Each structure stands twice: as C-alpha cells, then as structure tokens.
Amino acid sequence: MLTYIARRILYSIPVLVASSFISFTLLTEAGDPLANLRANPRTNSPQILHHLTHVYHLDQSLPVRYWYWVQSVFTQKFGVSLLTSQPIWPDITRAMGHTLQIVLLAQLISRVLGVAVGIYSAIRQYSVFDYTFTTVSFLGYAMPTFWLALILQILFVDIYLHWHVRIFYTSGLNSGVTSSTWSLDRLQHIALPVITLTVVSFALYSRYMRATMLDVINSDYVRTARAKGLPERLVIMRHVVRNALIPIVTVSALSFGGLLAGAIVTETIFTLDGMGFYFITKLNQLDIYAVMAYLMVVAVSIVVFNLIADVLYGFLDPRVRYD
C-alpha cells in the first residue's frame, strides 16, 4: 500500500510540472503583463517599466522565465504579484480560508441531507416522498448556480427594500469591520452562497445515492440476507447502505479536490473574497504569477484528493487491492 502511494506521488510530479509549464506558456503569451501599468500615466515612465522588466526577467526567454517562476514558488512562496508588488501567498491563504468556510459548510449540509434523502427515497420507492424529492432533485440539478444565486440575491434585496429587515446579506463577507469567522454577521453573509451551493450539490447526491441504493437493494446478496431472517432495518443498514455508500464516498472524496478552486460564479455574484473571485479578478487583469499560484494550489489539491479517494476506496471495498 505504501509503495502504491509513493508511486502515485512520484507520478504526479511530472504531471504537475507539465501542466504548470503549459499554463505558464499560455498565460505569458496571452498578453503583456505590464499592459495595465503602461496604460496608467502614473506608472508608465520608462525608468519604472525598464526596472520592472529587469527585475521580473521579462526580457528573458520563456524557459528561463519559467525557471525563475519555479524558483519563486519554493523560495518566496509563489513570489510577488507583478501588478501590485504584493506577496501572493498571504492573499491566497486568506482567500482559501474564506472559500473553505463556505464550501465545506455547503458540502457538509448537502451530503448529509443528500445521503439521508437518497436512502429514504430508495426504501420508499414510488411514495409521495420519493416523487417529491425526485422532482426537487431534477430541478435543483438543472438550475445553473449563477441563476439561483441571482434569484436569491434579488429576493433578499426585495425583502430588504419592502420590509426593511436584513435576513441575509447579499454581498460581501461582512459589514464593514472584519468580523470573526463564525460571528452572526459572517453567517448572515455567507448564508446565501451556502444555500446556493448546497442546492445543486444536494440534488446530485440524493439522486446518486438513490440510484446506488436501488441498484444494491435488488442484488442477490440482499435477498440472501433477507432469507436468513434478518430484520429489514438491519438488511438496509448493514447490507444495502454499506455497499451503496462506497461509490458515494469515493465520488465525494474526489470532488473535494476541486473544492479549493472555489465557487467562481457564486463568489463573483456575492462579491466574496474567496479563491474563485481571486482567480477571476487576477485572470481578467492577467496578473500572471497570481493566476499561476492559483492553478498550482488547485492542481496539487486535486492530485492529493484523488489519491486519498483511491486509498479510501481500497479500504472500503476489500475486492480492490493495490500492489
């Protein structure tokens, strides 16, 4: 098992190098990183531009610049943004924290609810509960997150304007003063983004859980369990759910990898200082080093969680063995 993990990690290094090089190439070719500075009359003096060009090695060839970037990753924690001259790492970690709070909350709620509803729907197939939630899931799954987010935003802005009471905030992470992570103010601010993300995730998980449950419920070994005289409750819990959860858990673990990418759209709409918002903003400004930092963080996260998912799968399903 350990050799398997070691091998996987070793394999992922060239993949990361390759993808980082490709991204770097694409981004640097995309445009002039100093374009914004050139446009700004305060910063476009030839001396400043020349100085920056030299410091950031912009006059060197691509592979050299790539190498400098790699160096900055390790020695300076992703270095400094070309545009703002601010170090990147503190910005990213702050954005990460905010994103994780929202996304983890949403994932937790949606998974727990989704699994519960999926199990119950499968046990009581064709019941009113089942039909109701199947429809809800269909709609939730079909709804693009940006639309849901906007609807919620409009709704709550409307409520405020008509009844002058703020139930949930529709933008930002807090009102004015930087509040602590779990204050009521913060919760009121992240409520809508969390709801938005939960709905789609919930729809997915409940449908998936229901499908796997139904698959398992009709299998032969469940019939054997019943034939042994096991009470139905134990048949469901011990035999059906246990087996149905395996694919769900692995899919779940896999999706964790992408969480760090942030909910780009939701964060944009609600103006939240998270990874997704960071990415879009920096991309539009073509702030190369910042975008690269974002891509690397996301890529590493995905690789790590893919590995965790695979190992987890080996634990849960004894038929899978790694050598």
Added chain:
Amino acid sequence: MAEPILSIRDLAVEFRTEDGVVHAVDGISYDVYPGETLGIVGESGSGKSVSTLALLGLIPQPPGRIASGTAMFKGTDLLKMSKHELRTFRGDEVAMVFQDPMTSLNPVLKVGYQVAEAIKTHYPKVPDGEVKSRVVDLLRLVGVPNPDVRVNQYPHEFSGGMRQRAMIAMAIANSPSLLIADEPTTALDVTIQAQVLEVLKNVQAETHAATILITHDLGIVAELCERVIVMYGGRIVEMGDVHTIFRAPRHPYTIGLMDSLPKLTEDEEWLRPIPGSPPSLINRPSGCAFHPRCFLTQGRARCHDEVPELRKAEGTEHFAACHFSDELIGHHSKFSEAVGAAGGQGSN
C-alpha cells in the same frame, strides 16, 4: 406414511407487469415429508422457484401477489403469517440456498461474519466465541479447506464452489427442518457440481432436514431425490417417486424431457428436443398448457378445452395431469433398464 412437514394447497402466485398479469404459479399442491429429498423439475419459467420463494415471503409484493393457497408448515400457514413472524422462520426452521454463488454473498463482509449472522439473528444470546467455533465447524462440514483461516476471508477470495458451500453452511447453521435449494449447482462447472452435490448429500445425512431441490437437471434428481415433482407452465404435471417416474413416466412432457437426454450407453443419431418453446405465462394456451407441443394430443379437442387434473394412478402415489395418461401405461422410458438395474425395486 408420516405426517408431512410442509403441505401446500392450491398455491397461486401472479405478477402484475406492463404486458399483463403473469401467472407464475397456478394452483399447485404438494406435500413434503420429514427427512426426504423432494425434487422439483422444470424449465425456466415453469414456476418452480417462485413457488418456494413465495413460501418464505421473498416475492416482492408490489409486482407480485400470492393470489391464493395455504402452506401449512408444522401447523402454521406460512402464507398468512405476518412479516415479523415469517422472519423468525426464515433462516431458522426453513432455510434457502440460492442459485448464483458469485452474487449471493455480500462482497464487503467476511464470509465467517455472514455465516455467523445467520446464527446471531435467531440466537442473539449465544456468546461470540461459541458462534465462531460453530461457524468453523459448519465450514468444515461442508468441505471448505482450512476453515479456521477461511472464516476470516472475503467472498472474492473463495472459488465458486467454495462460495456455494459457504452458502449451504449458512443455510444449515440453525439446523432447519426444511432446506430449499434453488438450482444450487446450475452456475457451477460440472466437476464442482458433483462436489457440491456430495456436500448436499452429507448435509442431508447429518441434519435429517427435509430438502426441496429445485433443478432443471434430471441427472441431479436421479442422484439425490426420493420423490420428484415435474412442473410446466406454472402447474404440476407429474408427481411421484423417482424410480417410478424414471422407469415409467406418465406425462408427455416428462417423456419429452427424458427423451431429450442423450444416453451414454447407446448410439443415438439425432437428439430429440421437445418441439416448440415454453409457453408465455401471460397468455397461456387454453386447456392443458402443454398441448401445443404434445405428441399425445393428436389434435383431440379435450386437450385444448379442459385443464387436466392431477390424477393418481391406481394403487400408487404416482400422479399425472394428462387426460390421456392411461395411454402411456406400459410406456417405458429409455432409462427404464438403467433404473431397473440400479433401483433394485423389482422391474416388472
């Protein structure tokens, strides 16, 4: 004759499907006596499995429905029991072994655990150590090598034959009075089949359980069973003891079945299958279900109009459901000599 341990009367099971109502079992009646091995033979779709699944309440009730009948087991009607009561019988007094060992065991639980589950469900007070040693003993009884090691393994580490043995162990764990084996060897290689049949024989000898053996293989019936029921189209067409039926069958279907078997000791040029195909259980042929494929009917209207009753031949316990079964008296199947020689039961 001793009292039957199981008495089924007029059992009818149907399924509601998109294409119509499937009459899987259409009014069958038979008895099972303690300690005997009863074979039920028939093609796929004859209703042989469904009838026993109905006994244990394992028919999913929304599409399925027990339309009528009683099944008296040790004084209580299994078909009228509540789910809860039936649960206490399942796995304890009445146990079942299923057809496909590859999928009948839960892949993520250890084999020993699953066998132990059968015991613990009905006797929760038994201490774990005792349960474990009983499981090892059971595995040893069914011929699983190294039972103390195997008990902690997972199903995918067992071969097909071993899994079926484990299933048998699971079924006999609580010494049931009635064991139902639904095509236990169909999914196995022929050599493994022989081994598993041996296991069933031993198990029978050890536990003295009455056994219902469902199969489509006449060879297995010949080897293991004392009495046999032949089913066709959801009905019983012939019933009696194995020797008599093999020697002198009295239903055209049974004759057809035996004729279609190649005989090792003779030179046969052609195989003789029964012409036609099994009937649809939704639109069954009127009258006798077999008449479209029957060589005895010769176009006689009675076969088309009237459902034949299961009638006893004079002075025997040999039943046949054919209007003209008397015409088959004196008919000897091609296995007569073999049966006569081996049976030692007088071959007049």
Added chain:
Amino acid sequence: MTEPTARVDPPPGVVSAGVPVDVAAAEGMEVEARSQWSYARRRFLRHRLAMIGLVGLVIVFGAGALAPWVAPYTFDQIDLTNVLHSPTTVGHHFFGTDEIGRDYLSRVIYGIRTSEQVGLVVAVASTLFGLIMGAIAGYYRGWADNLIMRMTDLFLTIPVLVMLLVTAALLGAGNQWLITGILAAFFWTPIARIVRGVFLSLREKEYVEAAKAVGAGDLRIMFRHILPNTLGPIIVNATLTVADAIITEAFLSFLGQGIKPPTPSLGVLVAGGQQFPQDWWLTVLPGLVLVLIVVCVNFVGDGLRDALDPQQRRVRA
C-alpha cells in the same frame, strides 16, 4: 422382465430433430418479428417524463430555430420610449423590455437560438471526435491508447470551468463559433472514455475473432461489429452533453468570457440583467428558460437511457 412395448411415436409431420413447431400458428396467435431498435423506440415512447421533455424541447428549440418568424421583434430593435417595462400585453412585450427598450421576449428567443446552436453543435462535434478517439484508443491500444488516455487525464485533473476560462481569456472570447469550438474541445473526453471501455471489452470477444478469421479488415470490425454496441450510451451521453454545453456556455458568457453582447445568449441576458436587480424579469426569465431546457433534456436523456439500456428486475421462475 417384460419386453419393452412400442414407444409412442410423434405423429407424422412433426419431426423431432430440431425443426421448430409453429406453436403460435397452432394457437392461432400472430407473432411479430421486432428488431432491437423498435423495442427501444417502444420503451422510449412509453416513458412519460421523456415525452414531456421531448414536447418541451420541441417547443423551445423550435421557437429558437424559427426565431425570425416567431419573435415579435428583432433582438436589437431599440425603442428608447419604452425602457425597462415590466412584462405586459401592450405591444406584445410579454417579457417586458430591457434597458434600451429592446423587446425581451425576442431577445430571449434569439438567445435560445444561440444557445441551441451551441449546444447541438458541441454535442455532435464532441461525440464524433470522442467516438473516433475512443475507438482508436480502445481497439489499437498501445501508444495511441496511452497518448489519448493521458490527454483525457489532463482534462480530469483541473476543474473544467477553470480551464475553459483560461482558454477563453487567452483566445479572446466573443465569437459564438469560437466558443463552440472550445467547448467541443473539452467535451469529447467522457465520450472517448466510454467508447474506449466498450471497445476494450468487446475486442476480445469471440465474434471479433470470428470476423478476423473470415478476413474482415479492422475498420469493418470496428464499424460493423463493435460500434453498434456503443450507440446506446453514446446517444444518452450526447443528449446530456447538449444541456451541459448550453449551461457551460451560459456560465462563460455570464462571467464575461463567453459570447459577448450584442449577440444574445441566455447567459449574456442573465448577466446583463444583473445591473438592474429591481427589474426581475431581466434575470429571472432567461434563467427560467435555461432551467426548462436543462430539465427537458434530462428527462429525454433519462428516457433514452431506460429505452436503450433497461434494467430488468425479473424474478426467476
């Protein structure tokens, strides 16, 4: 021992050696021969949700396709006297007007047209491409397989939206067909995987060996023998891709990296409505149409899946 009496022979005309008896004719029943596809078609037509979805799609996509005749106005007809009017029956502005007086219903209908063009073209292109790649990878294996698999893995390791945004940003967004191309370039991977899987499992089957023994060439084997088995999941996947592509394009346009105004797409419309939260119809209505399209496509996809790959829950007799 008595002599064995004469065996009762089958009546003349019924030969036992394997000639089938016409049971059906004997019973007076008519039996129709049915092909596999007609079974699938029957099952599909019986699926109620799929039928609802199909009708919905025909209406919506039909409106889009026939936009010039269905829409009351063109999508860029400016009428500054009628700005930001809520939905009304006056002047057929059933969906209201936008901030420069353009009829919103027309814009939505033209938006549908753009979206459906993108969706359908992406689905077809990516399916074809994925089919070819998957077939090559699955059938020939070796270095081609490795290469193609690495490519699909690459797409798996990064969130698609991120990749799309980066690509769109680099290539300069705006043109509808450029976006279509980019989307197609990303959507072929799941299809390739499915097709590869089927080819991998089927190429070992006996009938392929038999075909080879008879001298069938590779292409013939791939097309005639193996490919038909992939059609089921491919059709389902292609259908769902239509919805996926439409939604993704909406996302991209919403974030400013997809299709840019004045060409209306549903995503562009929703994005435009963001600036006027008071005028709810600007955001809600195009979004509703999007949801409708996706729900209908999913219904149809479900129905197709049931029809082409039914799970039979039979109790063995």
